[in-house]
Amino acid sequence: MEASGKQKVATAELKAAYTPSEPASYQVRLARADAKLDLAREKCDDLAGNVKDVCVKEAKATAVTAKANAKAHMKTAMAHDAAYDKASKAQGMADEKATQAQAKADEISAVARNDADTEMRAAALAVAKEKCDALAGDARVIASRMRRRALASPDVRVPMGADSLQTSLFTIKELT
Numbered sequence: 574m575e576a577s578g579k580q581k582v583a584t585a586e587l588k589a590a591y592t593p594s595e596p597a598s599y600q601v602r603l604a605r606a607d608a609k610l611d612l613a614r615e616k617c618d619d620l621a622g623n624v625k626d627v628c629v630k631e632a633k634a635t636a637v638t639a640k641a642n643a644k645a646h647m648k649t650a651m652a653h654d655a656a657y658d659k660a661s662k663a664q665g666m667a668d669e670k671a672t673q674a675q676a677k678a679d680e681i682s683a684v685a686r687n688d689a690d691t692e693m694r695a696a697a698l699a700v701a702k703e704k705c706d707a708l709a710g711d712a713r714v715i716a717s718r719m720r721r722r723a724l725a726s727p728d729v730r731v732p733m734g735a736d737s738l739q740t741s742l743f744t745i746k747e748l749t
Contacts, residue, residue, distance in 0.1 A: 578608025595650045602643030610636035 585604035589597035613632030617625055 595647045599647040606636050606639035
C-alpha cells in the first residue's frame with residue numbers, strides 16, 4: 574500500500590511540474606495527505622480494540638487537517654494572485670493619472686511663464702516710457718520708437734541706462 578501512495582504523490586507532482594498552478598499544487602498536497610492516511614490505517618490494522626479505534630480517528634484527523642491546510646493554502650495563494658492583478662491594474666491607472674496631472678502642470682507652467690514674460694515687458698516699457706518723458710527732441714522720438722518695438726516684440730531689449738540709450742540711439746539712426 575505504501576508503494577501505491579508514493580505512486581499517487583509522484584503522479585501528482587509530475588502533473589504539477591508539467592502545468593504549474595495552485596490547483597496542481599493543491600492536488601499534490603491532497604495526494605500526500607491521502608498517502609499518509611493509507612499508511613496510518615495500515616499501521617492501525619495491527620492494533621485491536623479501542624486502541625485501534627483511536628489510531629484510526631487520529632489518522633483521519635491528521636488527513637482532514639492536511640486537506641484543510643492544503644485548501645487554505647490554495648485559496649490564500651489565489652487571493653494573493655487576484656490582489657496582485659488588481660494592484661497592477663490600479664498602478665496602471667495611477668500612472669495614467671499621474672501623466673495627465675504632469676501634462677496639466679506643464680500647461681499651467683507655460684501659461685505662467687508667458688504671463689511673467691508679458692509682465693516683464695510691460696514693466697520694461699513703463700521704465701522706457703518714464704525715461705522717454707525725461708528726454709527732449711530727437712532723443713524722445715527715438716526712445717518712443719524703441720518703446721513701440723519693445724511692445725511689439727519680446728526679443729527687443731529696452732535700454733535701462735543712459736550709456737545704453739545713447740548706443741541704441743546711434744544704432745537706430747543707422748537703421749532708419
